[in-house]
Amino acid sequence: MAVNLRMAGKSYSEIKRVIGVPKSSLSYWLKDTPLSETQRAKLIGRYKEGQIENFINTMRAKREARKMDAYRLAAKSLLPLTDRELRIAGLFLYLGEGSKRQPGQILVSNTDPDVIKFALYWYEKSLGIMKDKIKVGLQIYKDMDTKEESLFWSRHLRIPLKNFWKPYIKNSGTATIDHSGHKHGTCTLYYGNVSLHEDILMSIQCILDASNRRA
Known part of the structure; x- marks a missing residue:
């Protein structure tokens, strides 16, 4: 299964999630199953897209956390209104x-x-x-x-x-x-x-x- 997944252009991390085998073992098993240039380019593209999405999600979470902190501080200092x-x-x-x-x-x-x-x-x-x-x-x-x-x-x-x-x-x-x-x-x-x-x-x-x- 690992070979088939690699031939389909999957990364070691993606294969690991499917079959639960450590990356060190996958590296040994698949050393004779290299990715094609097209597969490598697609994999790099997916990796970059994933990085961008993770960055956006991280920034969004930080922004929401800042807003909640500001809300709590405002509630503490302003409320209740006289x-x-x-x-x-x-x-x-x-x-x-x-x-x-x-x-x-x-x-x-x-x-x-x-x-x-x-x-x-x-x-x-x-x-x-x-x-x-x-x-x-x-x-x-x-x-x-x-x-x-x-x-x-x-x-x-x-x-x-x-x-x-x-x-x-x-x-x-x-x-x-x-x-x-x-x-x-x-x-x-x-x-x-x-x-x-x-x-x-x-x-x-x-x-x-x-x-x-x-x-």
């Missing part, structure tokens, strides 16, 4: 993803379900907004299933469908989007309150002004 810290975190989310130009309209939009879930948590815990008063709007692509995506967001946010407005359907399809991101469209949380909206905007401006004075 009420003040939660308010500030939400203000900066609103600075990036919230509506500033529609008076009285407190809106946060994003494609990431976890970002929207945090925004909802901030609405409730920091702004004191009742969950049943929040409306949800979706923007989805024409080749998405409207019912399926509405159900996804309803379950993820634990907000009943009766609080959802009719989704806005974009004319383009999902072929035009980056598929490495989320595929459930854009979700927006709506709540109307003029004084609360002004408080959010002025709180953000207060922080920005203080930072600018220090710069």
Whole structure:
């Protein structure tokens, strides 16, 4: 069997895995069964491919280990958030993803379900907004299933469908989007309150002004 495997272009390591014989014995048995130049070239190619794959897997494992270490350190140093810290975190989310130009309209939009879930948590815990008063709007692509995506967001946010407005359907399809991101469209949380909206905007401006004075 060893000779047949060698003639088929297998390496000593591959033959060893099949028949369980030490490489030293295989070297003696197969000394008169050399590989052809073509077989040798293929074997070297497989070896290099294996090295590359092993390197990629090793780097991926190291990267994931670093990320988990960073996550644990962050959890230890940042959590749990105080009420003040939660308010500030939400203000900066609103600075990036919230509506500033529609008076009285407190809106946060994003494609990431976890970002929207945090925004909802901030609405409730920091702004004191009742969950049943929040409306949800979706923007989805024409080749998405409207019912399926509405159900996804309803379950993820634990907000009943009766609080959802009719989704806005974009004319383009999902072929035009980056598929490495989320595929459930854009979700927006709506709540109307003029004084609360002004408080959010002025709180953000207060922080920005203080930072600018220090710069």
